[in-house]
Structure formats: C-alpha cells, structure tokens
Amino acid sequence: MSQGHDHHDHEEGSRFSDVELRVKALESLLVEKGLVNPETLDKLIDTFETRLGPRNGARVVARAWVDATYRQRLREDASAAIAELGYSGMQGEHMVVVENTPQVHNVVVCTLCSCYPWPVLGLPPVWYKSNAYRSRVVIDPRGVLKEFGVELPADVEVRVWDSTSEVRYLVLPERPAGTEGMSEQELAALVTRDSMIGTGRL
Amino acid sequence: MNGVHDMGGMHGFGPIEREEHEPVFHYRWEARTFALRQACGALGKWNIDMARHANERLRPEEYLPATYYERWLSGLQRLLVESGLLTPSELAGGKSEKPAPAGLVAFPPEKVETAVRTGRNYRVDTPVPAGFAAGARVIARNINPTGATRLPRYVRGKHGIVDRDHGVFIFPDANAAGLGPKPQHLYSVRFAARELWGADAAPKDCVCLDLWEDYLDPA
Numbered sequence: 001m002s003q004g005h006d007h008h009d010h011e012e013g014s015r016f017s018d019v020e021l022r023v024k025a026l027e028s029l030l031v032e033k034g035l036v037n038p039e040t041l042d043k044l045i046d047t048f049e050t051r052l053g054p055r056n057g058a059r060v061v062a063r064a065w066v067d068a069t070y071r072q073r074l075r076e077d078a079s080a081a082i083a084e085l086g087y088s089g090m091q092g093e094h095m096v097v098v099e100n101t102p103q104v105h106n107v108v109v110c111t112l113c114s115c116y117p118w119p120v121l122g123l124p125p126v127w128y129k130s131n132a133y134r135s136r137v138v139i140d141p142r143g144v145l146k147e148f149g150v151e152l153p154a155d156v157e158v159r160v161w162d163s164t165s166e167v168r169y170l171v172l173p174e175r176p177a178g179t180e181g182m183s184e185q186e187l188a189a190l191v192t193r194d195s196m197i198g199t200g201r202l
Numbered sequence: 203m204n205g206v207h208d209m210g211g212m213h214g215f216g217p218i219e220r221e222e223h224e225p226v227f228h229y230r231w232e233a234r235t236f237a238l239r240q241a242c243g244a245l246g247k248w249n250i251d252m253a254r255h256a257n258e259r260l261r262p263e264e265y266l267p268a269t270y271y272e273r274w275l276s277g278l279q280r281l282l283v284e285s286g287l288l289t290p291s292e293l294a295g296g297k298s299e300k301p302a303p304a305g306l307v308a309f310p311p312e313k314v315e316t317a318v319r320t321g322r323n324y325r326v327d328t329p330v331p332a333g334f335a336a337g338a339r340v341i342a343r344n345i346n347p348t349g350a351t352r353l354p355r356y357v358r359g360k361h362g363i364v365d366r367d368h369g370v371f372i373f374p375d376a377n378a379a380g381l382g383p384k385p386q387h388l389y390s391v392r393f394a395a396r397e398l399w400g401a402d403a404a405p406k407d408c409v410c411l412d413l414w415e416d417y418l419d420p421a
Contacts, residue, residue, distance in 0.1 A: 019272055023231040025296040026279065027238060033302045035245065035287060039311040041237035047318050048236070049226045089321040094368070096390075111210030111354055113254055114270060123236075125224050129270040132215040138356065138409050139211040139399055147218055157406040158395075162210065164352040165388055165412035166250075166324035167368055 048123055056087045057120035057170055058191035062184045064097075065175045075099075078170070082120060092119035092168055098161060099172040100198075105156050106171045107145065107198030109137045110163040117168035121196060128197065138162060148199040161198075171198040203348050204355060206262040211356040211399070232271040239278050244309035244317065247285035250324075251378035255350035256280045326370045326385035332415075334389060338364040339421035342391070342413060350378035353417045357409075361421050362393040365410055373414050386415040 030036035060082055064071040073081040078095035082088065095117060098106040110116065111134045116124040127133055137144045141158045145151070152158060161169045173195040179187060194200030209215075227233040243253060256277035257265075265273065282288040287306075292299050309317075334340060344359040345351070352374050368388040376384035392410045395403035 019275065020229070020231040023234050023238070023275060026275075026293075027234055029288065029292060029296050029298060030238065030242070030282075032298045033288075035302050035306065035308055036238065036241050037308040037311060040241050040309050040314060041234060043311040043314040044237040044240050044318070045227070045233045047314060049233070052318075053226075089319040090317070091321065093321040093323060094325060096368075109210075111356075112207055112352060113257065123226055125221070126228075126270070127218050127220045130215070130218060131209060131212075131266065132218045135209040135212040135215050136218070139213075139403075141395075141407060142404060144218065148220075154404065155406070157408070158404065159392075159407070160409040162354065162409060162411045164354065165368070165371065165374075165414075167388070167390075167412050 048118075052118055053122035054120075054191075054193035054196060055188070056085075056122075057117070057193075057196045058188040059085055060087070060097075060120060060170070061172055061191045061196065062188035064172055065187055066184050071172075074172070082170075087119040089119050091115070092117045094165075094167045095120075095170060096167055097170050097172050098159070100174045102174070103155075103157060104159055105145075105150075105152055105198065105201075106159045106161060106169075107137060107141055108161045108163060108169045108171060109134060111135070111138055112162075112164060115163040115168065117170055120170055121193060125193070145199060148194065150199065150201050171196050173200075173202050176202045203258060203350070204346055205258050206265050207258045208355050210354050235271045235275045235278070239274050241309050242278060242282065242287070245287070245306060247287060248281050249377055250322070251350055251372075251374040252380070253277065253281060254374075255378045256284075258350065324372050325368075326372060326383060328370060328385050330370045330385055330387060332367055332387045334364045334367070334387070334415075334418065334420070336364055336366055340364060340389075340391060340418045341421045342393075343417055343419055345417075347375060349375065351375050353413065354411070356398060357391075357393055357411060357413075360393055360397050362391040362397070365390040365392045368412065371414070373416060375414075375416070384416075388412055388414050389418070391418070 031038055064074055074097045078097040082095055100106055114124055114129040138160050141160050190202055192200050195202050257273045260276055279293055283290055340362055342357040342360050370385050371388040373384040373386050390410050391413045392408050395407035
C-alpha cells in the first residue's frame with residue numbers, strides 16, 4: 001500500500017467504522033422497505049470486481065494495433081467497434097478513442113466528478129478520483145505526467161480531455177517498437193491501464 | 203453551481219498518491235455503497251444528472267475531506283430523502299415507518315447483467331439544428347448558474363475551437379433540475395493551454411471539453 005492509504009487507514013480509522021455502520025443501516029432499511037434486493041447488490045459487486053477491468057480495454061488496443069480496418073472503425077464509431085469485442089454498457093455508452101502519435105499525447109480526466117469508461121477500464125483507481133489529479137492535470141499536465149514517469153519533449157502536443165459529458169474517452173497508446181512479431185494476445189498483455197488513461201506510456 | 207467539486211486548475215491538493223495492484227474496492231462498505239447507488243438508481247426516481255448534483259451539493263467542508271464512496275453515500279442518502287423513498291426520521295432511526303410507494307419493485311438480480319451491459323442512451327434522436335460546425339471559433343459563456351452545470355469555471359469566457367460535433371444529447375443543466383432533456387448539440391471544444399492558463403503554459407498544449415450548445419457563443 002502507498003503512503004496515501006496508510007495515512008487514510010491511520011487517520012480516518014475511527015470514521016471508517018462509522019461509515020461502515022451507516023452503510024449497513026441504510027442497506028437493512030432499504031431491504032426492509034422492499035426497495036433493494038441484497039442479491040442484486042451481490043451480483044452488481046461481482047460484475048464490477050470480476051467482469052470489467054482494463055484487460056477489456058487492452059484487447060481493444062491490441063486489436064487496433066494489428067488490424068488497420070478495426071482501427072478505422074474505432075475512429076468512426078468507437079462504441080460500435082468496442083461492442084464488437086463484447087464490451088458495452090454503463091458509462092461506456094458513447095465512446096471516443098483518441099490516438100497517441102509521435103506528435104500528440106492524450107490524457108483523460110474528469111475535473112467535475114470522476115467519469116471513466118467502465119466497460120473497457122472497470123472502475124477508476126483512487127488517484128483518478130483524487131482532488132489532486134482532478135485539479136492539476138488540466139493546468140499542469142506535463143508536471144503530472146512527470147510524476148507518473150512520463151517525460152515528453154516540448155514539441156509533443158499534450159491534449160487533455162476533460163470528460164464533462166456522457167462521452168467517455170479511451171487513449172489508444174502507440175504500439176511499442178520491437179513488437180512486430182507478437183501475437184494480438186501477447187500485445188494485449190503489454191497494455192497497461194495507465195497507458196489507456198494517458199498517464200502511462202508503453 | 204460554483205462548488206468545490208469544480209476543481210480544475212486549483213492548487214494545493216498535494217501530490218497524486220498511487221497504489222500498486224489496487225483492488226476494485228478497498229472495503230466491503232465501498233462495494234455495498236456502489237451497488238446500493240446503482241440498485242436505488244434503477245428505481246427510476248432520479249436521473250444521472252440529479253445523482254451527480256446530489257454529490258456536488260455536499261457542503262465544501264464535507265466534500266473535500268470525504269473519500270469518493272463517502273460522497274456517494276451522502277449523495278445517496280440525500281437522493282432517497284428528496285425523492286420521498288425514505289423519510290428523514292427513517293434515515294436517522296434505521297427503521298421503516300411507512301411502506302414504500304405502491305408499485306415500486308426492487309431491481310431484481312437477474313436483470314443486473316443486461317442493465318450493466320446495455321447502459322442508457324444519452325443521445326437523443328430529435329433533429330435539432332447545430333449552431334456550430336467543426337472548426338468554428340467559439341467563446342464559452344460566462345454563466346454562473348446556482349444549479350447543476352457541466353461548464354467548468356476554468357473555461358468560462360475563454361475562446362476555443364469546435365473540434366467535433368458529438369450529435370444531440372440530453373442537456374444536464376435542465377435534466378438535473380427536473381425540467382426535461384432539453385436536447386441540443388454537444389461539441390468537443392479545444393482550448394489552447396495558453397488561453398486558459400496564460401503565457402507560462404506550454405505553447406502547443408490544449409484542453410478539450412465536451413460542451414453543449416447552451417454553453418457557447420460564436421467568437
């Protein structure tokens with residue numbers, strides 16, 4: 001765990017048990033009133049813990065690297081092209097894929113809340129939802145990227161996408177050099193979550 | 203509203219803390235809160251823009267120190283009371299005092315998979331004329347609504363260029379206020395970093411935001 005979470009556990013420990021009690025009480029009340037079925041909650045949690053995640057997005061990226069016609073379909077209608085691989089739905093209804101090139105580096109944020117493309121990346125990491133990331137990446141993208149280990153030359157354009165609508169953005173990272181002989185599956189294994197948010201490079 | 207949730211460009215929140223191999227949920231209460239929010243949302247008593255605005259209306263002293271799911275929990279409690287699904291006294295006491303509204307049925311587990319896989323459609327089929335085309339020069343309006351808006355403060359009054367037209371979408375400012383979808387074109391608008399942040403910003407960099415027709419004037 002990072003320092004951040006040690007800090008969280010330590011300083012907010014007493015509040016954590018309070019919040020746990022609040023959630024338990026609310027769930028019991030809603031179940032008692034017939035407004036919530038606890039099995040629905042189990043099923044929702046299982047779906048988000050096991051079925052959705054960045055491995056889905058990695059398959060989209062690898063397919064785009066090996067198949068130029070698929071890449072073209074992603075450009076024209078990303079939601080439909082992503083659905084071809086079986087990924088669709090909540091918080092991914094209106095997808096746009098933005099492509100990194102040697103001249104352009106894309107990075108995605110939601111400054112107003114924490115919008116994120118769930119079908120292809122799952123639920124967002126804590127840092128993506130943090131006040132620090134949301135506030136800084138629009139005003140100091142190069143500083144933020146540097147903290148993530150990404151240093152970009154001045155002649156590369158940094159394009160920040162602030163997800164203010166129901167459109168969700170997925171970054172298509174550049175295919176790393178020296179991967180010409182790799183299969184689509186091997187390529188997908190190289191793709192990191194951060195490279196699809198734009199805070200990582202491959 | 204000019205709330206603390208609108209934090210793009212603010213200073214002082216410190217370094218971005220990351221965690222290797224982060225779990226989807228850190229605690230079971232986070233997972234239960236997430237699922238409760240989805241299951242209650244499926245009852246159809248509020249829309250996504252009302253739900254976001256419930257979080258935004260947390261007082262700054264509550265919002266800023268709260269973790270993401272603490273905000274979701276407080277927002278959900280507010281939505282349940284405001285929509286009449288719970289009374290304040292039920293929420294405080296944890297005991298049901300009156301039956302749920304007739305005809306309201308808990309979202310069933312067998313419908314979860316389809317609901318997650320299908321999502322909702324925020325695009326609207328109504329033909330609405332587009333005020334701008336790709337390449338158009340625009341100014342983000344300097345408006346300060348006290349209700350929900352998706353126009354961040356950091357672009358208000360700034361010049362940008364329409365990058366693409368996403369089509370006709372539900373307008374969140376109206377939708378959050380219960381005034382209907384007010385469908386209109388949604389554009390991706392590119393703002394030069396120097397236009398937003400001044401001469402110290404990198405000359406080639408830019409920020410792109412999705413902005414509705416009602417947020418824009420021709421430049």
